[in-house]
Each structure stands twice: as C-alpha cells, then as structure tokens.
Amino acid sequence: xxxxxxxLVAAATALLASALPGQETxxxxxxxxxxxxxKLRASVARAHxxxxxxxxxxxxxxxxxGYKLNNGYELQDDQPLPHVGVTALALxxxxxxxxxxDRGKYGKVLERGIDFVLSCAQDDGQIAEHGTRMYSxxxxxxxxxxxxxxIDREDVKQTLQSxxxxxxxxxxxxxxxxxxxxxxxxxxxxxxxxxLALRAARNVGIFVPVTTIKNAQSYVYRxxxxxxxxxxxxxxxAYGDFGGSFRYQNREPTRATFPLTAAGITTLYAAGxxxxxxxxxxxxxxxxxxxRFSNDNIGHYFFFYGHYYAVQAYYVTGDPKWTGYFKKTKxxxxxxxxxxxxxxxxxxxxxxxGTAVASLVLQIPLQYLPIFQR
Numbered sequence: 001x002x003x004x005x006x007x008l009v010a011a012a013t014a015l016l017a018s019a020l021p022g023q024e025t026x027x028x029x030x031x032x033x034x035x036x037x038x039k040l041r042a043s044v045a046r047a048h049x050x051x052x053x054x055x056x057x058x059x060x061x062x063x064x065x066g067y068k069l070n071n072g073y074e075l076q077d078d079q080p081l082p083h084v085g086v087t088a089l090a091l092x093x094x095x096x097x098x099x100x101x102d103r104g105k106y107g108k109v110l111e112r113g114i115d116f117v118l119s120c121a122q123d124d125g126q127i128a129e130h131g132t133r134m135y136s137x138x139x140x141x142x143x144x145x146x147x148x149x150x151i152d153r154e155d156v157k158q159t160l161q162s163x164x165x166x167x168x169x170x171x172x173x174x175x176x177x178x179x180x181x182x183x184x185x186x187x188x189x190x191x192x193x194x195x196l197a198l199r200a201a202r203n204v205g206i207f208v209p210v211t212t213i214k215n216a217q218s219y220v221y222r223x224x225x226x227x228x229x230x231x232x233x234x235x236x237x238a239y240g241d242f243g244g245s246f247r248y249q250n251r252e253p254t255r256a257t258f259p260l261t262a263a264g265i266t267t268l269y270a271a272g273x274x275x276x277x278x279x280x281x282x283x284x285x286x287x288x289x290x291x292r293f294s295n296d297n298i299g300h301y302f303f304f305y306g307h308y309y310a311v312q313a314y315y316v317t318g319d320p321k322w323t324g325y326f327k328k329t330k331x332x333x334x335x336x337x338x339x340x341x342x343x344x345x346x347x348x349x350x351x352x353x354g355t356a357v358a359s360l361v362l363q364i365p366l367q368y369l370p371i372f373q374r
Contacts, residue, residue, distance in 0.1 A: 043362060060083065060116045062081055076130070082130060089356040090113070090355075095147060138167070220268055244282045245261045261289075262307075291328070294329070299354075300345075311364050
C-alpha cells in the first residue's frame with residue numbers, strides 16, 4: 001500500500017513535472033505525449049476557470065439533483081441545490097491537472113470543496129446532501145481517497161474510512177450495489193462507482209476486504225452479454241450486435257449499452273482483471289458503438305457518464321485502441337466546448353457536471369491521479 005507520505009511526494013513530483021516539459025516524457029508514454037497539446041491545455045484551463053467562477057463560497061457547485069428515468073432525468077427539486085457528487089467530480093478535475101489543496105491558483109477552490117464534502121458526511125458513513133444517492137457517495141469517497149495523503153487532515157481519513165465501511169457493509173448478495181445502501185438489487189452503473197472508490201481507498205492504505213472486490217468482480221462477469229445470447233440477438237435485428245456488451249442488471253432482458261459496457265470493463269480493471277476474452281470482446285463492442293453513441297448523446301448526461309468510464313476502459317489497454325479513441329473523443333470535446341469554458345449538459349445535473357467530467361476525460365493522459373494510472 002502507498003503511505004500518505006509517499007502520495008504527498010508523488011503529488012508534488014507530478015506538479016513539478018507539469019512545469020518541466022523535459023520530465024513529462026519520462027513520466028508518460030510517448031503516445032500520451034503526442035496527445036497532449038496546447039489546444040488541450042487551453043481547453044482545460046478555460047474549464048477550470050469557469051468552474052472556479054461558478055463555485056459557491058461554501059465550496060459546492062449547485063446542480064439539479066435527480067436520477068435517470070428512461071432516457072430522461074427525473075428531478076427531486078426544480079431548483080439547483082448543493083450537489084456533493086458533482087462537487088467531488090469538479091474537485092477531482094483539479095487534482096487531475098496536478099493542482100493541490102491550498103497551493104497555487106486553485107488551492108482555495110480545493111480547500112473550500114474539501115470542507116463542503118466533509119460537511120455532507122452522515123453518522124452512518126454515507127456522504128449525501130439533498131437526497132443524493134450512492135452515485136454521489138462513491139464520487140465523494142473516490143475524491144477523498146485521491147486527496148488523502150496530499151493534506152494532513154485527520155478528518156479526511158476518518159470520513160474516508162467511514163464512507164468505505166458503508167460501501168463494504170451495503171454490498172448485497174448479488175455482489176453489487178443499488179441507489180440506496182443495503183438494497184437487495186444491483187446495477188452496473190452503481191457498482192462501478194463503488195468499486196472504483198474502494199480501489200482508490202485501498203491504494204492509500206484503507207482496509208477493504210478482498211472478498212468485497214471478488215464478489216463485485218463475479219457480479220460483473222455475470223452481466224456480460226455473449227455473442228450467442230438469444231435474447232440480445234433478437235434485439236440485434238433492430239439495434240445492432242450486442243455481443244461483448246454488459247447489461248444494466250442481471251435480469252433478462254435489461255438494456256446493454258456503451259456506457260454500461262465501459263463501466264463493466266472499468267470495474268474489472270479496478271478489481272485486478274486486465275486481459276481476457278470478455279474484456280477484449282467488450283472493447284470491440286465499444287469500438288463498434290463509439291461514433292454512434294457520441295453523436296447521438298452530445299449534451300446528455302449519458303454522453304458524459306459514458307465517456308467518463310470509456311476513457312478509463314481504453315486507457316488501460318494502451319495503443320492502438322487508446323490512441324484512436326482519445327483522438328476522436330478529444331476532437332469532439334474541443335469542438336463542443338463553449339467559449340466561456342463550460343460544456344453544456346441539457347439533460348442531467350447541469351453544466352458543472354458536464355464541465356467536470358469533460359475536463360477529467362481530457363486530462364487522463366497527464367497521469368496525475370493514481371486511480372487513472374496504468
């Protein structure tokens with residue numbers, strides 16, 4: 001396990017590397033170096049400036065709290081509210097650029113954000129505010145795990161441990177998680193969030209039972225759609241080849257999509273599986289669906305959610321799939337960014353969500369965040 005001191009040194013080294021172009025090539029693969037250009041850096045800088053300007057003095061970003069309903073987004077309140085999940089993603093975007101709490105241009109942004117996330121911790125360990133669900137809890141846990149070791153704060157460690165304990169204890173008999181703690185059913189979109197949070201926590205020395213990860217891994221494997229699956233082949237006449245995809249739930253039939261498949265691959269990576277026939281078939285499915293999915297969902301939270309996991313799924317594979325995916329996605333993100341730095345999210349939590357996720361995707365090649373490293 002990495003100690004907090006080691007993580008602090010690593011973070012400082014990463015920040016130094018961002019200022020020394022000669023060191024960047026040694027810290028990243030050659031293919032990554034070619035993908036990082038001035039257009040990307042300028043795009044991320046505009047995004048970070050916009051996020052900083054839209055952060056509330058209390059440290060949060062106000063967005064619409066809701067949940068998926070069919071292809072829409074069902075609101076719990078028609079007014080933007082402090083959103084702990086979006087706040088965690090926005091803060092992770094700064095960490096992904098090598099920015100540290102209480103240092104540099106965005107140090108205060110991170111400090112205020114940390115205080116807000118900690119203020120949302122409940123007595124039972126859940127990190128929630130205004131009705132947010134296990135998505136937000138997992139994103140908040142992931143953020144705290146990534147920032148732990150960069151700062152000397154006992155409250156961060158204690159909150160992180162409590163939030164991890166909740167995830168572990170609320171895993172159900174299927175091996176996954178659902179919208180609320182201790183639910184009997186599971187789904188892929190919730191499970192991937194929890195496993196990434198647990199992986200990040202383990203990376204910084206927080207105890208996570210091996211059985212928890214193994215049970216989640218088993219759940220994901222059972223969610224794989226094989227090419228000879230008759231249920232999905234019958235859909236294929238209208239919707240295409242589902243072979244290699246991952247389904248939403250282990251019930252027949254439930255949807256199998258680009259975002260869920262990217263989530264399935266990423267969950268397996270986080271569980272320590274990196275190369276087998278199921279993962280290779282899933283990557284082929286992503287290749288087939290990439291252009292259609294991206295073009296059909298621009299501005300929808302599906303788009304941002306899908307690419308948040310797709311960029312991780314492709315990145316671990318390395319060249320040539322990674323380079324091809326990132327060039328296409330980078331070009332689309334640069335094209336759709338607003339002049340003020342934001343990305344519009346017309347269906348979903350809002351523009352802070354879209355901007356946080358889009359800027360995270362663009363910064364994956366920088367390799368500053370441990371959870372996104374190969």
